[in-house]
Amino acid sequence: MSPKMQGMVGVPEPHTGWTFITNHARVLAAIADNPNVRIREIAAHCRLTERAVQRIISDLEQGGYLSHTRDGRTNTYRIEPDKVLRHPAEAGLSVASLLSLLVQDETERVSNPVAQVGAPAEHRRREADMDRLLRRRVDRE
Incomplete structure (x- = not known):
């Protein structure tokens, strides 16, 4: 287990193999739950690296599913429902x-x-x- 994943209280151990829900869906759901969520929080919640979350957000934006505005250091995401x-x-x-x-x-x-x-x-x-x-x-x- 990576050092970033160690010590996450209340989060299940890493899972190997396939799952029903993709990481893209997990990230999108985390953003839907809180449009101002930080990448670090999404990563911890979804058990992904921050870099993986950044790539997924980029994919979702390129696909037209998501956009964001930046206000200072805060991103506010908008999902295209x-x-x-x-x-x-x-x-x-x-x-x-x-x-x-x-x-x-x-x-x-x-x-x-x-x-x-x-x-x-x-x-x-x-x-x-x-x-x-x-x-x-x-x-x-």
Whole structure:
């Protein structure tokens, strides 16, 4: 484990292998949660290096998903919520649709760490959210 990753209290150990959510989605969700967030904070939250976060932000800006303004030493980010996702399989789904699931999930985990993902009410809500997104996608085809 790199020295930067050591000592992060409450953050799970590094994971090897694939994950369902990309680093780009994680960074975008962190920015959606706080448009004035610092790169250092994003890196710690997403368990990435600051340089990796800078590259991801650059990718997102070049793709038109994100822009920023600078005021002194502070960046304020603006996400383009109506921009559609890049992959053809998600054609028609917007950034806002993705973020509504990711940011809401993060807010719930932070505000209620005892709640389990498998809790019945939580499970039904997540299923309904995913079902709604998939139905919209099928309707567009």
